[in-house]
Amino acid sequence: MASHVACLTFDFDVISSWILRGLTTPTAISRGEFGLVGAERILGLLERHDIRATWFVPGHTVDLYPEICRRVHQAGHEIGHHGYLHEPPATLSREAEEAVLVRGSEAIRRVTGEPPRGYRSPSWDLSPHTVELLLKHDFRYDSSMMAHDDQPYRARQGDAISPDGAVTWGEVTRLIEMPISWSLDDFPHFEYRRTETYLQPGLARAGDVLDNWVDDFRYMVQTTDRGVLTYTFHPQVVGRGHRMLLLERLIQAIEGLGGTFARLDTMAAEFATRL
Numbered sequence: 001m002a003s004h005v006a007c008l009t010f011d012f013d014v015i016s017s018w019i020l021r022g023l024t025t026p027t028a029i030s031r032g033e034f035g036l037v038g039a040e041r042i043l044g045l046l047e048r049h050d051i052r053a054t055w056f057v058p059g060h061t062v063d064l065y066p067e068i069c070r071r072v073h074q075a076g077h078e079i080g081h082h083g084y085l086h087e088p089p090a091t092l093s094r095e096a097e098e099a100v101l102v103r104g105s106e107a108i109r110r111v112t113g114e115p116p117r118g119y120r121s122p123s124w125d126l127s128p129h130t131v132e133l134l135l136k137h138d139f140r141y142d143s144s145m146m147a148h149d150d151q152p153y154r155a156r157q158g159d160a161i162s163p164d165g166a167v168t169w170g171e172v173t174r175l176i177e178m179p180i181s182w183s184l185d186d187f188p189h190f191e192y193r194r195t196e197t198y199l200q201p202g203l204a205r206a207g208d209v210l211d212n213w214v215d216d217f218r219y220m221v222q223t224t225d226r227g228v229l230t231y232t233f234h235p236q237v238v239g240r241g242h243r244m245l246l247l248e249r250l251i252q253a254i255e256g257l258g259g260t261f262a263r264l265d266t267m268a269a270e271f272a273t274r275l
Contacts, residue, residue, distance in 0.1 A: 004220055004260070006217060006259050007053070007229070008231055008251075008261060009054045009143065010039075010053060010055045010056070012035065012039060012069075013234060014035040014058075015029050015032035016058040017086040017122070020122075034235075034236045035236035040068075043072065045248060051261045052077055054080055054118065056143075057072075057108065058086050058122070059105075060085045062079075062104075073111055077263070078118065078265050079111070079112055079116060080117075081119045082104070083104055083122040084107070088122050098136075118140065118142075120144055121142075126145070128159075131156070135173060140272070141178050142177055142178070143177070143230060144177075144180065146182075148179045150179075152179065153176075153177050154174065154175065155177040156170045156173065176271055176272050178228065178267065180230050183212065184230065184231050185233075186232065187234050188202070190204055190240075191234075207246075216229060217229050217254055228267045228271075233247070
């Protein structure tokens with residue numbers, strides 16, 4: 001494999017995450033719908049740069065917009081599991097979590113002809129049952145945890161942490177973790193969101209965020225012989241004009257540092273032979 005790799009990933013939520021949060025007024029739904037505009041722009045950008053990426057798609061998006069999801073697949077991009085209606089597993093019972101896992105996989109299979117092998121938790125909040133369920137349903141990797149930044153590792157299951165702080169580590173599994181970070185996610189940097197009890201200011205200057213993202217890749221190149229950095233984007237966020245320019249500048253900067261691009265499933269399979 002190439003020494004230093006960037007995985008560009010896109011959480012294609014469209015309106016699912018807004019519905020889940022009960023934000024179903026016309027303006028909130030229209031914000032999600034902009035993800036369709038962003039997806040078109042992203043597909044064009046990736047094609048121009050001959051990059052294959054991973055798209056994590058809720059089953060609701062697949063069922064509501066099958067044609068654009070089919071085009072993502074036909075363009076050579078991986079479609080990974082991202083819940084059905086963007087449900088965080090930590091909020092579900094084990095039975096409900098498994099039902100969502102099955103329902104989302106069935107939706108993806110209808111478009112791609114095969115079940116997904118990669119998973120990303122909506123809101124990046126796994127339950128105590130998630131790793132076990134992913135293994136049961138033959139997922140090869142997860143991309144929801146943060147114990148490293150550029151080195152994939154094998155996920156554990158069965159950690160026990162008591163209220164007094166006592167810790168018993170669970171067993172290491174065959175599931176490959178492709179780690180992520182909030183700092184490498186476009187949503188908290190850019191998306192403005194306000195409710196009666198919550199304010200996410202967002203709207204950061206794109207150039208400042210770009211500097212951070214490039215420097216994370218530069219640090220990996222300077223300090224490791226081999227690594228993978230995973231960037232997370234949302235078409236409804238990064239699809240805005242100035243952020244599309246940011247995304248292209250990021251691609252160019254990574255290429256200038258000698259980096260290459262790959263799908264997450266490709267890199268998970270590569271690291272599985274090394275871990």
